Amino acid sequence: MTAAQLPLAARQKALRSMLEIRIAEDRIQEMFMANLVRGTAHLCIGQEACSTGMAAALRPGDTVTCTYRGHGHALALGMGLRDLMSEMLGKAAGCCKGKGGSMHMTDASIGLLGANAIVGAQIPIAVGAALTAQVKGLPYIALTLFGEGATNIGAFHESLNMAAVMKLPVLFCCENNVYGEYSVWSKTTPLQDIAERAHSYNMPGIIVDGQDAEAVHDAVAAAAARARAGEGPTLIEFKTYRYKGHSRNDTAPYRPAGELDRWLARDPIQILKARMIADGQLDEAEFEELQHAAQVAVADAVDFAMAAPFPSLDELTRDILVD
Amino acid sequence: MPELTYREAVCKALADELRSDPDVIFFGEDVGEAGGVFKVTPGLYEEFGPNRVRDTPISEQAILGSALGAAITGLRPVAELMFADFIPVAMDQIVNQIAKYRYMSGGRLRTPLTVRAAQGGGVGFGTQHSQCAESWLASFPGIKVVSPADPAEAYGLLRGAIRDDNPVFVLEHKLLYSMKGEVAADAGPITLGKARIVRPGKHVTVVALQLMLQRAVEAANLLATEGIDVEVIDLRCVSPLDRATVLTSLEKTGRIVVVEESPSGAGWGGDIASLAADEGVYFLDAPVKRVNMGMTLTPYSPPLEDAAVPTTARITDAIRSVMHGYRRS
Ligand SMILES: Cc1ncc(C[n+]2csc(CCOP(=O)(O)OP(=O)(O)O)c2C)c(N)n1
Ligand SMILES: [Mg+2]
Numbered sequence: 001m002t003a004a005q006l007p008l009a010a011r012q013k014a015l016r017s018m019l020e021i022r023i024a025e026d027r028i029q030e031m032f033m034a035n036l037v038r039g040t041a042h043l044c045i046g047q048e049a050c051s052t053g054m055a056a057a058l059r060p061g062d063t064v065t066c067t068y069r070g071h072g073h074a075l076a077l078g079m080g081l082r083d084l085m086s087e088m089l090g091k092a093a094g095c096c097k098g099k100g101g102s103m104h105m106t107d108a109s110i111g112l113l114g115a116n117a118i119v120g121a122q123i124p125i126a127v128g129a130a131l132t133a134q135v136k137g138l139p140y141i142a143l144t145l146f147g148e149g150a151t152n153i154g155a156f157h158e159s160l161n162m163a164a165v166m167k168l169p170v171l172f173c174c175e176n177n178v179y180g181e182y183s184v185w186s187k188t189t190p191l192q193d194i195a196e197r198a199h200s201y202n203m204p205g206i207i208v209d210g211q212d213a214e215a216v217h218d219a220v221a222a223a224a225a226r227a228r229a230g231e232g233p234t235l236i237e238f239k240t241y242r243y244k245g246h247s248r249n250d251t252a253p254y255r256p257a258g259e260l261d262r263w264l265a266r267d268p269i270q271i272l273k274a275r276m277i278a279d280g281q282l283d284e285a286e287f288e289e290l291q292h293a294a295q296v297a298v299a300d301a302v303d304f305a306m307a308a309p310f311p312s313l314d315e316l317t318r319d320i321l322v323d
Numbered sequence: 324m325p326e327l328t329y330r331e332a333v334c335k336a337l338a339d340e341l342r343s344d345p346d347v348i349f350f351g352e353d354v355g356e357a358g359g360v361f362k363v364t365p366g367l368y369e370e371f372g373p374n375r376v377r378d379t380p381i382s383e384q385a386i387l388g389s390a391l392g393a394a395i396t397g398l399r400p401v402a403e404l405m406f407a408d409f410i411p412v413a414m415d416q417i418v419n420q421i422a423k424y425r426y427m428s429g430g431r432l433r434t435p436l437t438v439r440a441a442q443g444g445g446v447g448f449g450t451q452h453s454q455c456a457e458s459w460l461a462s463f464p465g466i467k468v469v470s471p472a473d474p475a476e477a478y479g480l481l482r483g484a485i486r487d488d489n490p491v492f493v494l495e496h497k498l499l500y501s502m503k504g505e506v507a508a509d510a511g512p513i514t515l516g517k518a519r520i521v522r523p524g525k526h527v528t529v530v531a532l533q534l535m536l537q538r539a540v541e542a543a544n545l546l547a548t549e550g551i552d553v554e555v556i557d558l559r560c561v562s563p564l565d566r567a568t569v570l571t572s573l574e575k576t577g578r579i580v581v582v583e584e585s586p587s588g589a590g591w592g593g594d595i596a597s598l599a600a601d602e603g604v605y606f607l608d609a610p611v612k613r614v615n616m617g618m619t620l621t622p623y624s625p626p627l628e629d630a631a632v633p634t635t636a637r638i639t640d641a642i643r644s645v646m647h648g649y650r651r652s
Pocket of ligand 1: 120381405
């Protein structure tokens, strides 16, 4: 699928969004490696176009569930950097009051219904969000993101089947980043493409260049239109790559030599940047300004989060049940 | 005696069982070529090959269901579930299949399988990656549940689990993987179901497991300086429960504190408390005390997480509270 060109403002927004995600993720990695926070972080560096293109195609009222590799999704959907960084450091000002953490960025006000640390668990939850839209007759769709590894979990298959028979307005978006933890996906999954799995559930299965934010946008927008028209779910596979290891301590020794370089040559930020320069919409100086602005915003958020207080201990027993 | 880390002890136990019994196989997510997410099982794939040591897809139901199927047809599988928090993903295979298969066959089938998983908080992994599984599993007759507290225990109990003809869950603690300890060169399997007294004492019995056992021992050492002599029992298994060791100790001390790294609701500590209140009631000189997380969860924020799980200080306070006003000579 060749991408239609997004309007200038949308392109600028997408570029800003991808830069913000990239720089924030780099900074998160630094904070974790400097032991400023314990625990682990799963970065989406290299996969920014999936987050940005997906978010650009959604409308207010649409909902998203995603994974522990969810910082990019959250930022692209409009989570504030301060909310995100504070959550990362377990501070009271975080989007989940510090109780969720790196793997659980959640903010219903931007449609983000939860990032899940149990592989595949977010998929049926999105089916439920689509059920709400269908039952109430609302024009909203639900979208769920997961990795290629998650398509070997029962919850994935049950969700696709149920959504298909109920014709629910839900988009199943697989970010195929080649690895599930330390395993290359060809060793755990006997298919050429995850999109093939759609055929068992009689829904369209679409393959998209996940490094191209505009292509991602177009595919999601088309599937969303179909879902809003009552024609049911779509499985979309984004072909993408994570530049870093699976999580904090993984240096990805299992990657064949040269593989990362081949993907770096198709960097999502560089692809959009080059296209905008070719179209006379951007020059190097402007790009550097955008990059600088994102760095300043990320630095501000980290400073804010570092200075912010931890939650008080009585938070431990709050929010478990509605009072 | 050679010193091993807890993770090395687990790996050695697996290797020794794989070596001694060709029916033992080992599989799970990234356990083979990558050597495990917690770096517990490096080298096994290389030594025992792809037929007996296998990497699986992310498919917990299939992992545990196939372990059962393999067990009833002649193998002695060891399956890894990585984080104990993924146990619920495969709960049907555990509750309705693995735990019941032998019983429903009128004892005609044997289910010699072992499931390993890493549990516990304190690592900053958040609410879905920090839970302990003993109390979930303790309510199912038909499985055994083991929680090793140090490297020697990790070694002997895992070998004991693999040799056991029943389904056994071996729960390892993430915070203990780097703990070092001596494992005798000639150490063998430990038969499951017998608790051990790790520190004899005469004033109060503390029953604990794993990380909480380590903290209970710290608490006991602190209290020794106050003249309180604490007997610490490593329960080892919540199922089957070694009632005799607990009751014998309680008879001696007259006081009991149970420490769990889990929420209070339907916790295994309640079983110990009810044992004390029932068969042990005439031994009691003080109320039975449970130390646990209460009905709360393990949050991500470091200070909250540290407050959620019982600390040495909380255990020490609980022991003091049962001693207060009741001290025997
Ligand atoms: C039910 C369950 N099983 C295993 C894990 C451990 N785990 C976390 S991420 C992951 C790999 C997932 O791979 P994929 O779905 O491709 O997503 P990616 O991490 O590549 O984004 C695994 C096995 C988990 N969190 N939940
Ligand atoms: Mg993946």
